[in-house]
Every structure is written in structure tokens, then in C-alpha cells.
Amino acid sequence: MKAVILVGGEGTRLRPLTCNIPKAIVPVLNRPFLEHQLLYLRRHGVTDVILAMGYLPDPVRECLGNGSQLGVKLTYLVESSPMGTAGAVKNAGQLLDGPFLVLNGDIITGIDLSAMIAQHRDSGARVSIALTPVDNPTVFGVVETDGQGRVRRFLEKPGWDQVTTNLINAGIYMLEPEVLGMVPPSTRSMFERDVFPALVEAGDPVFAFPSDAYWIDIGTPEKYLQAHRDLLQGWGGEVRMDGKSQVHPSARIEGPALIGEGCIIGRDVRIKGAVIGPCCRVGEGARLEEAVLWRGVQVAEGALLSNCVAGDAASIGCGCHVPPGCIIGDGVRIEPESRLERGYRLWPDGWQGI
Ligand code: GDD
Ligand code: MG
Numbered sequence: 001m002k003a004v005i006l007v008g009g010e011g012t013r014l015r016p017l018t019c020n021i022p023k024a025i026v027p028v029l030n031r032p033f034l035e036h037q038l039l040y041l042r043r044h045g046v047t048d049v050i051l052a053m054g055y056l057p058d059p060v061r062e063c064l065g066n067g068s069q070l071g072v073k074l075t076y077l078v079e080s081s082p083m084g085t086a087g088a089v090k091n092a093g094q095l096l097d098g099p100f101l102v103l104n105g106d107i108i109t110g111i112d113l114s115a116m117i118a119q120h121r122d123s124g125a126r127v128s129i130a131l132t133p134v135d136n137p138t139v140f141g142v143v144e145t146d147g148q149g150r151v152r153r154f155l156e157k158p159g160w161d162q163v164t165t166n167l168i169n170a171g172i173y174m175l176e177p178e179v180l181g182m183v184p185p186s187t188r189s190m191f192e193r194d195v196f197p198a199l200v201e202a203g204d205p206v207f208a209f210p211s212d213a214y215w216i217d218i219g220t221p222e223k224y225l226q227a228h229r230d231l232l233q234g235w236g237g238e239v240r241m242d243g244k245s246q247v248h249p250s251a252r253i254e255g256p257a258l259i260g261e262g263c264i265i266g267r268d269v270r271i272k273g274a275v276i277g278p279c280c281r282v283g284e285g286a287r288l289e290e291a292v293l294w295r296g297v298q299v300a301e302g303a304l305l306s307n308c309v310a311g312d313a314a315s316i317g318c319g320c321h322v323p324p325g326c327i328i329g330d331g332v333r334i335e336p337e338s339r340l341e342r343g344y345r346l347w348p349d350g351w352q353g354i
Pocket of ligand 2: 104218
């Protein structure tokens with residue numbers, strides 16, 4: 001079984017975290033996001049994976065190579081201009097022989113893929129779509145089904161007046177190869193707006209695979225932080241270290257927490273629920289609560305970071321307060337004693353005002 005992962009989006013909603021790298025490799029628990037998804041596929045026996053890319057493909061290649069370190073085989077396809085979700089898979093058509101999986105490249109989930117594959121085979125579906133319940137369906141693809149699990153309607157990003165169910169497209173599909181015959185070649189085309197609504201309209205067998213398993217789309221900073229909190233919660237009180245770091249004996253690290261390799265954690269530092277990337281330095285008396293630091297972040301003495309993200313090589317001056325929801329772009333320097341507002345975003349050089 002092959003899988004295509006859609007990783008061609010620009011990740012605009014995640015900016016400034018996706019100014020220099022695509023959403024597919026933003027670090028989640030200090031590992032590139034896609035690594036989590038590839039390991040998920042591997043757990044379900046899927047190891048032959050095509051990455052359909054567009055925006056910033058080179059860092060993804062550098063990061064994941066041929067996939068052998070993760071026990072998967074990766075094939076890269078790069079679109080010269082965005083082909084849309086269906087167009088991107090059509091583009092991979094030559095490589096797809098039998099039924100195959102398609103995944104959005106920004107979801108973390110425990111949906112039972114093996115059971116979904118089995119249901120797809122048993123049901124005689126042309127397309128199976130995994131569904132998950134959410135509080136706000138208007139920012140997703142809403143999927144209505146009948147009593148037998150057959151899809152009756154697919155409505156992408158509906159208004160609240162059109163929402164009839166809290167079940168949405170979870171971004172995992174299993175498709176029969178003939179579906180690609182419906183997708184026009186060399187044209188931008190979306191499964192969600194073009195292909196699925198047309199199949200349903202034509203009465204083709206499109207089946208749902210609803211699941212209550214954990215599911216999140218990391219496509220906004222709020223969800224990115226939420227995913228970290230959710231994943232860390234599963235660790236109980238554990239403090240994990242990726243490798244060797246210098247931690248001052250007076251520093252108090254309360255789990256769950258993750259500390260990357262080569263960090264220097266100073267005197268009287270307090271850490272709780274935080275994820276610290278490799279080669280970070282946290283100065284005396286600084287406090288990190290549910291903060292996510294990427295690689296090489298410098299946090300000066302007495303700074304307080306809470307439920308926020310600091311990109312690669314960002315530097316937070318001494319005594320700064322960085323409150324919840326703040327997103328500090330790569331390389332941004334925050335002056336000492338700054339008091340940021342909640343949810344403030346600071347852009348890396350060259351991106352001001354975009
Ligand atoms: N190769 C390629 N080419 N990939 C693309 C393109 C493209 O032109 N456009 C989008 N993608 C990829 C994105 O990188 C992402 O991984 C995935 O397709 C979905 O795009 P998003 O931009 O994240 O869409 P969304 O989150 O608003 O909505 C989608 O996901 C929801 C679940 O998270 C839709 O599929 C919704 O129906 C669904 O509910
Ligand atoms: Mg998304």
C-alpha cells in the first residue's frame with residue numbers, strides 16, 4: 001500500500017513559524033513534524049510514501065532524505081505551481097497502481113488506519129474518508145453521512161448556517177486508482193471542493209470512517225501549541241533529555257518536559273511543560289511554562305516565557321515577559337525588559353509587515 005502525503009501548502013496561517021521552513025518540518029517535540037506522520041504510517045504497515053511538495057521542498061529533502069532512517073521509502077514530487085490537493089495526487093498517478101492512501105501533511109492522529117483500510121476493502125467504496133468530531137466545523141470540510149456510513153454531502157469551509165454535523169474531514173483518504181481519472185491533468189484541482197462533491201453528486205460509493213481517536217491539525221500557532229500540550233500530557237511527569245545538556249543543580253524541571261541536546265540551563269531556572277530545542281541557553285532565574293523553543297534559542301536571565309513559541313536562534317532579553325500565544329520568528333531579538341502583549345507575533349528579518 002502506498003501513501004501520498006500532501007505537503008505543498010504554504011502554511012500561511014502558521015507564520016511566522018513557516019517563513020523559512022514548510023509546515024511539514026516544523027519541529028514537534030523536537031522532531032520534524034513529518035517524522036511523526038511517517039512513524040504513524042509505518043505503525044500501520046505503510047512504508048512506501050510519496051511526498052507531494054511545492055513550497056520550500058529543499059529543507060524537507062535535507063531533513064528526511066530517502067526515509068531509510070525512519071524505516072520508510074520516500075519519493076519526492078515537486079509541483080512547479082500549486083496543483084491543489086487532487087491535482088497533486090494526479091501528478092503522482094504514474095507511481096500509483098492499486099488502492100492508495102492520501103494524508104494531509106499537517107495532522108497528528110491516533111485514527112486506526114488499519115481498520116480504515118479494512119473497512120474500505122469490505123465496503124466496496126471508491127473513496128473512504130476518515131472523519132473526526134470538532135467544535136468548530138466551519139474551518140474544515142463538513143461531511144454528512146446516512147445511517148449506513150455513506151457520504152451524502154461534502155461541504156468545504158461552510159458557514160455556520162450550513163453546518164449540520166460536527167463530523168469533519170480528518171484529512172485521511174483511501175482511494176481507488178480510477179478516481180484519478182476524474183481529476184483533470186495539469187490543472188489545479190481540490191478533492192474537497194471539486195472531486196468529492198462531484199463523486200457524491202454522481203452517487204459513487206464514498207464512505208466515511210468516523211473515529212473518536214485523538215486528532216489535531218497543527219495549521220495555526222494555537223493548534224501547534226495545543227498539539228504540544230496534548231502530546232506532553234501523555235508523558236505524565238516525565239522529563240526527557242534528547243542527549244547531553246548542562247543543567248545547573250539548582251534548576252527545577254517539572255515534567256512533562258523535553259530538553260534537546262547541548263543545552264545550557266542556568267541557576268534557579270524553572271521549567272514546566274516546556275519543550276526546549278537543541279543548543280538552547282536559558283539564563284539564571286528564567287522561567288519557561290509550556291513554552292516551545294526551537295534550535296539555538298537564547299533566553300536571558302530572569303525572562304518569563306509562557307505558552308509561546310520561539311523560532312530558531314531567537315533571543316529573548318533579560319527580564320522579558322513573553323505571555324501566552326506569542327510567536328517569535330527565527331532570529332528575532334527581543335530587547336531586555338520588554339513586556340509583550342498576548343498573542344503577539346514577531347517576524348524574522350525581511351518579513352516585516354507581510
Ligand atoms: N502538494 C500540494 N499541493 N499540497 C497541498 C496543496 C497543493 O497545491 N494545497 C494544500 N496542500 C496540502 C497542505 O500542505 C496540507 O498538508 C494539506 O494539503 C491540507 O491543506 P490545508 O491548507 O492545511 O487545508 P485545511 O487545513 O484548511 O483543510 C483541509 O484539512 C482539513 C483537516 O485538517 C481540508 O482537507 C479540510 O476538508 C479538512 O477538514
Ligand atoms: Mg490543515
